[in-house]
Amino acid sequence: MTQSLTLRRPDDWHLHLRDGAMLKAVLPESARHFARAIIMPNLVPPVVTSADAAAYRDRIMAALPEGMAFRPLMTLYLTEETDPADVRAAHASGLITAVKLYPAGATTNSASGVRDFEKIRGVLDCMAEIGLPLCTHGEVTAPEVDIFDREAVFIDKVLDPIRRAHPGLRVVMEHITTSDAVDYVTDADENLGATITTHHLVINRNHLLVGGIRPHYYCLPVAKRATHQRALVKAATSGAARFFLGTDSAPHVDALKEHACGCAGCFTATNTMSVLAEVFERENALDRLEAFTSLNGPAYYFLAPNEETITLTRGDPVTYPAKIEGGDGPVTVFDPGFPLHWRVDA
Numbered sequence: 001m002t003q004s005l006t007l008r009r010p011d012d013w014h015l016h017l018r019d020g021a022m023l024k025a026v027l028p029e030s031a032r033h034f035a036r037a038i039i040m041p042n043l044v045p046p047v048v049t050s051a052d053a054a055a056y057r058d059r060i061m062a063a064l065p066e067g068m069a070f071r072p073l074m075t076l077y078l079t080e081e082t083d084p085a086d087v088r089a090a091h092a093s094g095l096i097t098a099v100k101l102y103p104a105g106a107t108t109n110s111a112s113g114v115r116d117f118e119k120i121r122g123v124l125d126c127m128a129e130i131g132l133p134l135c136t137h138g139e140v141t142a143p144e145v146d147i148f149d150r151e152a153v154f155i156d157k158v159l160d161p162i163r164r165a166h167p168g169l170r171v172v173m174e175h176i177t178t179s180d181a182v183d184y185v186t187d188a189d190e191n192l193g194a195t196i197t198t199h200h201l202v203i204n205r206n207h208l209l210v211g212g213i214r215p216h217y218y219c220l221p222v223a224k225r226a227t228h229q230r231a232l233v234k235a236a237t238s239g240a241a242r243f244f245l246g247t248d249s250a251p252h253v254d255a256l257k258e259h260a261c262g263c264a265g266c267f268t269a270t271n272t273m274s275v276l277a278e279v280f281e282r283e284n285a286l287d288r289l290e291a292f293t294s295l296n297g298p299a300y301y302f303l304a305p306n307e308e309t310i311t312l313t314r315g316d317p318v319t320y321p322a323k324i325e326g327g328d329g330p331v332t333v334f335d336p337g338f339p340l341h342w343r344v345d346a
């Protein structure tokens with residue numbers, strides 16, 4: 001059995017770093033293992049303009065501890081008022097790597113997102129022309145659509161029409177949770193990619209709801225039934241080029257998770273690489289872990305993979321803190337529910 005595994009340094013293609021004290025607390029958890037990350041713009045207020053993105057990038061770099069290397073790949077939060085000229089300039093200067101689409105009301109801090117998709121056609125035309133990817137939170141918000149169906153309906157009713165109306169538009173379906181999404185990406189051309197989170201490979205809706213509600217497993221899109229989880233594990237461990245890691249590590253303080261109306265998000269930055277190694281080992285796919293964490297993402301974004309490497313070593317169960325201090329209170333680290341044997345060497 002393999003006891004040691006060396007990979008190109010991984011990147012995280014979907015990450016929430018927040019701001020202020022929380023940013024300071026969670027940034028080292030990602031920078032310890034990841035070289036780069038696509039930084040989600042759903043702050044309060046959101047990162048809407050290129051000026052917002054430049055200022056946020058500077059705050060991230062200022063929060064990075066001495067001696068740690070990390071490159072934030074910035075995104076703009078798409079609104080109905082987004083100016084195509086600002087997007088074009090932010091892309092041309094290298095400031096942004098993607099634009100993020102939140103349907104209004106779909107998830108945490110999405111109130112400024114898009115209600116009328118007609119209003120973003122000009123920006124999408126511009127993005128198709130310049131090859132700038134659109135990252136999507138792929139859920140419809142219509143109240144009559146069941147929460148477990150919101151991703152599949154989004155594909156049919158929103159995403160597929162957008163892709164047909166804007167041929168050549170590069171789209172990343174973020175944090176996919178269904179076999180419908182796996183199939184849609186698999187059947188599409190190379191302009192469509194998808195990120196898969198660590199936690200959606202590990203939990204299904206039973207983990208969330210059986211034997212008591214587990215608020216730390218509540219995220220959006222919500223975990224689906226086990227057959228969908230299997231499809232995600234199959235896609236991630238297949239090595240297929242258009243599936244790559246986006247942890248969606250999304251810290252909320254415990255007081256807001258363990259609440260009558262708890263926030264959505266799983267905080268996985270701390271132990272993601274150990275959890276993924278365990279998942280890939282169980283699938284006899286350790287030889288494809290590097291593709292998922294370190295090669296497929298850069299290839300989709302037309303970036304070179306990292307030159308540096310990390311090494312994981314198999315041994316006695318790994319210990320990691322159950323919580324980290326988030327500044328305004330503790331943040332619970334994702335508990336995969338099984339022992340982890342792969343340690344990332346310092």
Ligand SMILES: NC(=O)N[C@@H](CC(=O)O)C(=O)O
Nearest residue numbers: 016107108219220250264265
């Ligand atoms: N995934 C989540 O459940 N939460 C994310 C928002 C998002 O990525 O949809 C957050 O910002 O907390």
Ligand SMILES: [Zn+2]
Nearest residue numbers: 107137220221
């Ligand atoms: Zn989302």
Ligand SMILES: [Zn+2]
Nearest residue numbers: 016040248250
């Ligand atoms: Zn997210």
